[in-house]
Amino acid sequence: QAREKLRNIAIIAHVDHGKTTLVDKLLQQSGTFREHEAVQERAMDSNDLERERGITILAKNTAINYKDYLINIVDTPGHADFGGEVERIMKMVDGVLLVVDAFEGCMPQTKFVLRKALESNQTPIVVVNKIDRPNARPQEVVDEVLDLFIELGANDDQLEFPVVYASALMGTSSLDPEKQDENMEALYETIVSNIPSPTEDVEQPLQFLVTLLDYNEYLGRIAVGRVNRGIIKQGQTVAVMTREGGTKQARIEKLFGFVGLKRVEIEEAGAGDIIAIAGIREINIGETIADPQKPEALPVLKIDEPTLQMTFLVNNSPFAGREGKWVTSRKLRERLYKELETDVALRVDETDSPDAFIVSGRGELHLGILIENMRREGFELQVSKPEVIIKEIDGSKKEPYERLLIDTPEESMGAVMESLGTRKAEMLNMINHGNGQVRLEFRIPARGLIGYRTQFLTLTRGYGIMNNAFDSYGPLAGTGVGGRHQGVLVASENGTSTFYGMMGVEDRGIQFLEPGTEIYEGMIVGEHTRENDIIVNICKVKQLNNIRSAGKDDTVTLKSPRLFSLEQALEYLNDDEYCEITPKSIRLRKKIL
Numbered sequence: 404q405a406r407e408k409l410r411n412i413a414i415i416a417h418v419d420h421g422k423t424t425l426v427d428k429l430l431q432q433s434g435t436f437r438e439h440e441a442v443q444e445r446a447m448d449s450n451d452l453e454r455e456r457g458i459t460i461l462a463k464n465t466a467i468n469y470k471d472y473l474i475n476i477v478d479t480p481g482h483a484d485f486g487g488e489v490e491r492i493m494k495m496v497d498g499v500l501l502v503v504d505a506f507e508g509c510m511p512q513t514k515f516v517l518r519k520a521l522e523s524n525q526t527p528i529v530v531v532n533k534i535d536r537p538n539a540r541p542q543e544v545v546d547e548v549l550d551l552f553i554e555l556g557a558n559d560d561q562l563e564f565p566v567v568y569a570s571a572l573m574g575t576s577s578l579d580p581e582k583q584d585e586n587m588e589a590l591y592e593t594i595v596s597n598i599p600s601p602t603e604d605v606e607q608p609l610q611f612l613v614t615l616l617d618y619n620e621y622l623g624r625i626a627v628g629r630v631n632r633g634i635i636k637q638g639q640t641v642a643v644m645t646r647e648g649g650t651k652q653a654r655i656e657k658l659f660g661f662v663g664l665k666r667v668e669i670e671e672a673g674a675g676d677i678i679a680i681a682g683i684r685e686i687n688i689g690e691t692i693a694d695p696q697k698p699e700a701l702p703v704l705k706i707d708e709p710t711l712q713m714t715f716l717v718n719n720s721p722f723a724g725r726e727g728k729w730v731t732s733r734k735l736r737e738r739l740y741k742e743l744e745t746d747v748a749l750r751v752d753e754t755d756s757p758d759a760f761i762v763s764g765r766g767e768l769h770l771g772i773l774i775e776n777m778r779r780e781g782f783e784l785q786v787s788k789p790e791v792i793i794k795e796i797d798g799s800k801k802e803p804y805e806r807l808l809i810d811t812p813e814e815s816m817g818a819v820m821e822s823l824g825t826r827k828a829e830m831l832n833m834i835n836h837g838n839g840q841v842r843l844e845f846r847i848p849a850r851g852l853i854g855y856r857t858q859f860l861t862l863t864r865g866y867g868i869m870n871n872a873f874d875s876y877g878p879l880a881g882t883g884v885g886g887r888h889q890g891v892l893v894a895s896e897n898g899t900s901t902f903y904g905m906m907g908v909e910d911r912g913i914q915f916l917e918p919g920t921e922i923y924e925g926m927i928v929g930e931h932t933r934e935n936d937i938i939v940n941i942c943k944v945k946q947l948n949n950i951r952s953a954g955k956d957d958t959v960t961l962k963s964p965r966l967f968s969l970e971q972a973l974e975y976l977n978d979d980e981y982c983e984i985t986p987k988s989i990r991l992r993k994k995i996l
């Protein structure tokens with residue numbers, strides 16, 4: 404590929420603003436696929452869990468042929484737990500697409516990812532997506548984006564960002580907010596004309612920065628990144644410059660480029676190419692692969708520090724082994740260490756007990772995904788209540804704080820503010836939209852958010868939206884923050900369920916629902932497995948067939964009461980309990996001492 408016809412871009416957005424749909428459509432319309440190769444739906448969300456939850460967890464590469472251009476698109480994780488990865492990807496590309504929902508506008512993760520793009524000196528192309536939505540307000544959203552650029556200290560060049568209006572769903576785009584063209588042409592053209600081609604020199608000694616890791620049983624660790632200088636060839640000997648400053652020699656076993664969604668073997672690659680390299684054992688993020696004759700390291704990439712930790716244990720409950728394969732401490736250890744092969748933000752520490760490991764990560768979602776994956780692989784295990792990691796900075800202890808953005812109906816505002824007050828949140832901003840909706844912004848100790856989502860949904864009767872992202876380390880908030888729950892609705896059987904009542908999590912007694920107690924979509928219900936027992940399978944009310952209230956012994960139909968996310972289950976954990984995870988259920992158990 405001629406360098407001037409190469410474009411390397413990243414795509415960033417708040418969760419659900421439509422990145423994946425957009426890339427799917429760009430692929431479909433580009434003709435990158437031959438006719439018999441149908442594009443499967445949701446091309447980029449390749450892993451099961453991602454498809455189910457509809458969120459991007461892993462960064463992925465897609466290569467699109469448009470006219471005689473090759474456009475490499477690196478997808479970025481849409482959740483703040485994976486911010487470090489977004490930051491690294493910014494250094495690998497020459498341009499960025501910032502996707503913003505034409506109705507929702509700027510959300511916390513929009514700000515979070517945009518900050519990272521601006522800090523890396525990128526001038527994002529703003530894609531106002533979902534323009535087909537009936538309540539789309541594209542002009543206002545562009546103004547909001549501009550305000551956000553200014554707030555984040557964008558320079559004059561960055562403030563000149565191009566805007567494309569699009570509907571990823573319909574596969575249309577345009578430079579005009581009033582009128583959509585029939586295809587994505589406007590977006591492709593904006594990409595090729597605004598984003599520069601790589602300028603690095605193929606004549607210089609080789610430099611390649613390992614930016615992402617992948618793992619494959621046959622190939623072992625796979626390093627993904629960009630060739631910064633020179634040429635790299637299959638079979639060649641290279642110098643690997645480690646994070647610690649050492650240099651070792653290695654051989655390039657296999658080299659891959661990207662075509663569509665596939666990785667294909669190539670003989671060589673040159674400066675500016677985004678490629679994958681297999682065969683270098685123990686290669687790590689941030690290391691430089693260089694010319695052995697003239698090894699020069701690139702600046703080491705920063706890796707996010709974990710802010711949350713929990714204990715993973717061998718399942719020692721009396722029911723262990725009934726629903727999945729019982730796992731020995733050796734197996735558990737092996738599995739956790741395998742995860743470290745690709746996930747640099749994860750840390751695993753041994754404890755005094757061979758059966759217990761302390762696993763640290765970026766947040767509840769980060770750790771929740773690991774646990775959920777293990778569960779699906781057939782593992783049984785127990786995990787403890789998550790705790791924030793305290794850090795020592797300049798001689799004093801600090802703990803992580805988050806930015807929290809809340810949209811709530813006006814009538815719930817008082818209750819929300821009060822509940823956050825007890826969790827030591829500090830209000831930074833409040834906007835009353837004048838339509839009965841209020842937007843509130845807080846800074847809150849991360850520990851105060853553990854267990855908050857369910858209480859929030861109850862307080863706002865299911866109408867509230869909350870979003871958070873890491874802010875900074877701050878003074879110790881102390882104990883006594885968080886941990887107040889509203890309760891769990893306990894129901895029985897799948898499908899048709901009887902509401903036994905509300906379970907007060909704090910006192911652990913079963914309280915029956917008062918007749919007329921309202922229930923909401925998004926509330927957590929437990930499947931009652933034994934009378935007056937705290938063992939519940941936790942799932943989330945998805946659809947209530949218009950029933951808004953129920954009393955003791957009322958029967959309601961819970962459509963598809965699917966096992967809900969583990970993060971939600973973790974909210975209910977007390978200090979003296981474990982969450983028992985098996986392939987079939989998630990249960991709360993008293994610790995067996």
Ligand code: GTP
Pocket residue numbers: 416417418419420421422423424425457458459460480481482532533534535536569570571572573
């Ligand atoms: P993450 O991977 O979690 O970051 O999400 P994403 O940004 O990849 O969002 P995704 O493409 O999964 O889209 C989220 C939802 O928005 C899906 O239900 C899409 O069908 C919908 N959606 C995406 N683009 C459009 C659009 O242009 N118009 C409308 N109406 N809906 C859209």
